[in-house]
Amino acid sequence: MATNTHELIICIVNNGFSDTVMEAAKDAGARGGTVLNARGTANKEAESFFHIAIQPEKEIVLILVPLNVKDAVLHSLYEKAGLDTMGQGIAFSLPVDNVVGLTPWKAAEHKDAEEKK
């Protein structure tokens, strides 16, 4: 149990774009995530005023990342799944205090290497 070593990145994207999000996050150093289905709501009046269609079906991607890669992941998400892209994604991070159950990355890599041999 360690304190303040990780942050939880929450990324809300249009349905079907969770793969884009995970790809972007993995490029920046994230390991895995959890995808939840959700329904978004938007201001109907503003939607018609700006002639923008907001797709209500959303996917929420939860990604737990170490502090040192958090900024890289957020930047990567902004570029590859941000509001200017088809995914129309929003990403933010929450501080996380205590994390248990994560397998140390180095150990997993080591195991893979051994299996290949």
Add this chain to the structure above:
Amino acid sequence: MAEEKNLTKKPVVRKKVHSKVSMNRLKILVTTVMRSKADFYMDYIQSFGANMQFVLYGHGTAPREILTALGLADPERAVIVSVIGEDHVPAVLECLEEKFRTIVNGKGIAYTIPMASVIGKSVFNFLSDNRSQVRRG
């Protein structure tokens, strides 16, 4: 002029009225486990004094090689969100970690997020399981 001054001062005065909780702050405990183990973990966390929890169903995205290396072939996950008092957190996490290690297919991840604010005394007492604060009769 005098009224304007009052208007600008008002929020400052109001801020002082807010009481700040410094004892037993609340935390949001997020536990991600396999879907079939969701009920077990919910009951388990409840036994530590989590009075409100809910479960979200999602799916994991870790690459297949890592999943199989960890013995997690099924991507269906449950995300359990529980609200728990800070004083229970070390015990819960320690016991959860043990369960993650020992239970077959019970591997998971748990972490806590600090809760910034709660409105309502009874809500706070309910969430932090302050049974002694409740007047009976």
